[in-house]
Amino acid sequence: MMKPSEELEKQVKHAVRMFAISIATNRKVVSDMTPLVEVTSQLSLSNLDYWERLIRGEFAEVMRSSPHPRWKFWGNSPQILTWLDLISWDGYTRERTLRTISGPVPNSFFFALVLRRLNDWVPQVREAAREKILSLVNESDPASVVEALCLTLSHWNSWGRMEQSDKQAILDSISNPRIALSLQSKIVSSSSGPMVTLMSQAIRTSALDDSIHDIARRAVQPSVRAKAYRGLFEGRVVWLEGRKWEWTDKRYCEGKFVPVLGERQLTFRLPFMEVLHRSSEDRSSIVRRVAAEFLIKNLNSLGTDAAMFAERFANDKSGTVSERGRFAISQLGAGK
Structure with a gap:
């Protein structure tokens, strides 16, 4: 993973700081996120963990050091929650933010932050994310959704707190026809990236079944075409569910992790000879x-x-x- 450029880091910090200051000085008005959305649209999602920590620290520092209004009428003013509160240190704030925000998502970066809450250490936050995802997907630009889904599907087997219901929320979003079509286009057109892993996880649902033959014929990456043809030959698709520990010799406490595979039958089939010819x-x-x-x-x-x-x-x-x-x-x- 390459370290981001210093110039880009400065731009992110500046945008976060300006956004935080605008909130702190006018706590009853939702501030303009445009500069923040523009700079986060330039960020690589492969560095998401780094950017999340950087933005959270910068945002929290500004909000903590900002002067509070001297006069308070009717007690404390209600806190205005923003998309940046998805990465708050406070679990209650993360949960309230998820239950408050509405679509469309500003860009793929912010939707990726929503998806990461499915692996949050607070169960209530995971529940709120699970309940919010589908409505955000339905209201958002498919390209932004798919970009964030690609990152998640490639790594979710390493998310130890993610439950089956959390994974199902993502699979349900893929079943949206607009998302399925955009995801198919991404798999077909991408010349780099873990597209085989992505497709292997996405085909847990039947949303891409009707597109398997098109992926086999047109995908840029040969390994993706090979994966699709294998599915057409066998009439089934296989994916990695995770890994489990298997003892090889308990006397010496020796063992290894072995893959756990899942599979299902394809709903779309082509004649064997046609697949062989192609x-x-x-x-x-x-x-x-x-x-x-x-x-x-x-x-x-x-x-x-x-x-x-x-x-x-x-x-x-x-x-x-x-x-x-x-x-x-x-x-x-x-x-x-």
Whole structure:
């Protein structure tokens, strides 16, 4: 993870400080967040933890050092809660903020802060986030939502306090047709990033089932196309649920973490031969290797087409693909 530039850090601090001062000097009016939204829109979500700590510290310092009104009528004025109170030190404030804010979300950065509250150490905060997410999703720009979802889906297995109901809230948001379409576009068009991991988690829900064939055909990343073709071949999708500890020798307290997988059947299917044709002609050897693998698994059911595909793979320029092609030919010869 690269350290943010000093110039960007200064811009963030300045925007936070100006926003905090405007709140402190006029506590009955919601201040303009435009400069803060503009600068946070430039931030990389991969550094979210760093930015959250920086902003929380700066915001808290200004609010703590700001002078309070000398005259107070009818007791203390009610506190104006803002999007920055999502990262308050105080759990009660975080919970009240979640129950108070409404959409649309200012940008992907602030929606990512909402999603992070699903791993909050205070159960009531997690509950408030769970209840708020769907309404925010329905009112917000899909691109902002998807950007934050991509970060969350790639890391949520490491969120130890996140419960199944919290994960379900995210999966329900993916089921929104607008979000599903934007997520599909992100998976297809991204040339970098953990798109395989993202897709593997997103397909826990059937929202992307009708798009699997399009992802297999058009995704920029070969590993994404290979994952999609594998799902079409098998008629099912598999994902990592998490990891559990497994003892190998209790006498010596030795063991290891092993993956826990989940799976479900796809609601969309393509004929096997159509999938084989498409994948065998893919420009990437990663995908063609998957095609050759499933040719071998289905040699006995393909009839005369099996020899044609085996010959094609045997002549492939990729060594790992041609090796599988030659094996398929040998298996066909042994069966005669």
